[in-house]
Amino acid sequence: MPLGVLLFDVDGTLADTEPEGHLPAYNKAFRDHGLDWRWTRSLYRKLLLISGGRERIDHYLDAYDPALGEANDDSVRSDRQGWIDEIHRSKTRHFRDRLQKGQVPLRPGVARLIREAGDAGLRIAIVTNASRATLEPFLAYAIGDELLPYIERTICSDEVAHKKPAPDLYRTACERMSIAPADCIAIEDSNAGATAAHAAGVPALVTINADTRDHPFEAARAVVDSLGEPGAPVTILQSPGFDFDYVDLDVLRRLNAMG
Template sequence: MTRPDAVLWDMDGTLLDSEKLWDLAVRELAAELGGEMTDGIRHALIGASGPNAMRILFNGLGLDPTPAALAEAGGFIEHRITDLFTTGVIPWRPGAQDALAMLLAADIPMALVTNTKRSLAEFGLDTLGRHHFRTSVCADEVPQGKPAPDLYHRAAELLGLSPNRCVVIEDSHTGAQAAEAADCALLVVPCEIPVPDAPGRIFRDSLIGLTSAELGGIAAAHRVR
């Protein structure tokens, strides 16, 4: 049976329906900064790493992104997300729990690869279960977050594999770009906003019914491109 050598999972919007919590936090931050969150700004923030997200927000609101202002805004977001992640239940995306269980039972290595910083990703791992993943990599642990390939390169390295032997599962255009830049096979399961089609991108409406054979086929097709 065709199997992927490894599966590299995005977290927010892919395994966890946590983008709605991030949405609440960034809208509160925009109001705190005296601006209004537009759909255009919000969509640009989806999938962005913390530092990039703050710059996108400040530029969108027409604010001066001084180091002090960015640091203060980043602190606001970290405090608010910590509160949201710890005082409620972080919901799962449809089919995500079954997909993780299926791959774990098949002994297919998995890594969590997220643009969220480590201190916040740990809350997500509390929900997801650390036993599912051989390793995890966060945006503050590599030189550049997504859309750069650094996170996926590092995850593949930690698993002892070439990136082109790995299948990435992502929900955002930013994450898809990172996977492509790293030369990983890619499955896109959009969450909050549509992701543009592009050569090599395989799409699914949800993770419900996902099989290891399907992922193996995606990996095999990528290697012969």
């Protein structure tokens, strides 16, 4: 069977949501709750190795033992998960505000590739560790009305038992779209995402960003620095054995056929 479905990750793949959206939103949420915390870019890069926003806050509490203040300390002791959920909801509101203000643009080549795939009859789904509450404003403000009709399905972390790097999200995507994993290709930005796709039998292309540049990518069929554009070629960091200037449908079909 030929390539039939493109499965896009979101954070770091479709847009640089982490440094431009989530990180400043976390820091504003901390201030909302009277916390004297400020996650720097270097610290956040380490925290990104933990999959999931709530899980990152939970890990930060254990690994860094930050000051809480009396009121927050009482809340954590009485209902730690509920307290984390409150902070995460605040973060989601601030993230939505940044999206609405146009502060989280799509990465180079993303809009072009979505249009090319949709116009050629390929089906497209989003497969993300983000919650649906976080994804919906991204779809509304970053993807927008022009590109949204190309997206057939969205599969979020709150619909599966385990987030990436577990294969649950990709297996669910293939099941819901009634397609074999080998007839898809995943477009990811991280080792966790590529590992999840590979474990589900889905070949993966990785487009790195500043936060994932140093990840190992044994599970990826190719690694590039972006999807690129005509006249703005990509840098191929892990070659599939052939050269290309930017990622288009021909490149994706060749990657998929490497099996």
